[in-house]
Amino acid sequence: MRAAGKVAREVLDAAGKLATVGTPTDAIDALVHEETLARGAYPSPLNYHNFPKSCCTSVNEVICHGIPDGYELRNGDIVNIDVTCYYGGYHGDCSETYLVGEVDEAGRQLTKVTHDCWQAAIEYCKPGQPYNGIGAVM
Numbered sequence: 001m002r003a004a005g006k007v008a009r010e011v012l013d014a015a016g017k018l019a020t021v022g023t024p025t026d027a028i029d030a031l032v033h034e035e036t037l038a039r040g041a042y043p044s045p046l047n048y049h050n051f052p053k054s055c056c057t058s059v060n061e062v063i064c065h066g067i068p069d070g071y072e073l074r075n076g077d078i079v080n081i082d083v084t085c086y087y088g089g090y091h092g093d094c095s096e097t098y099l100v101g102e103v104d105e106a107g108r109q110l111t112k113v114t115h116d117c118w119q120a121a122i123e124y125c126k127p128g129q130p131y132n133g134i135g136a137v138m
Contacts, residue, residue: 001090001092003087003088003090003092004041004085004086004087004088004090004091004092005093005094006092007036007039007041007085007087007092008083008084008085008087008092008093008094009092009094010035010039011032011035011036011039011041011083011085012081012083012094012095014031014032014035015028015031015032015055015081015083016081016096016098018031019073019079019081019098019100020073020100020101021073021074021075021100021101022072023072023073024068024069024070024072024073025059025066025068025069025070025071025073025079026068026069026070028055028057028068028081029053029054029055029057029068032054032055032081032083033046033055036054036083036085039085039087040087041085041086041087041092042085042086042087043055043083043084043085043086044084044085044086044091044093045082045084051065051067052067053067053068055068055081055082055083055084056068056080056081056082056095057079057080057081057082058079058080058082059071059073059077059078059079060077060078060079064080064082065082066080073100074100074101075100075101075102076100076101076102076103076104076107077100077103078097078098078099078100078103078107078110079097079100080095080096080097080098081096081098082094082095083095097111097114097115099111117137117138118138120137120138121134121137121138123137124137
């Protein structure tokens with residue numbers, strides 16, 4: 001599991017460098033595909049229930065599982081890139097949200113609050129903690 005997670009993180013880090021003004025989300029997908037295969041892995045989303053791409057790119061109001069296409073990232077966009085790599089019999093899955101260019105204060109605040117909630121939820125998770133407590137923390 002660690003090896004699959006490491007592959008996914010490496011691929012996501014490479015993809016995140018493309019989260020810049022003018023980059024088509026299809027270019028992010030192509031890089032994810034190439035970087036995944038270069039590591040001896042397979043992009044888990046590709047062909048899963050007919051999903052046509054190797055990653056998800058969710059821009060602005062798209063909550064999750066956005067399908068990469070010709071859309072070129074614009075100044076002020078917020079994009080989440082979700083990468084899952086099948087490696088060594090396991091799926092490594094991770095995502096990250098990127099601010100493209102100059103994002104307004106509301107967008108920066110939204111991103112900060114969601115990150116802080118995620119960190120608080122991780123901190124909460126310890127042996128013996130009730131699962132339903134995660135929601136209360138967030």
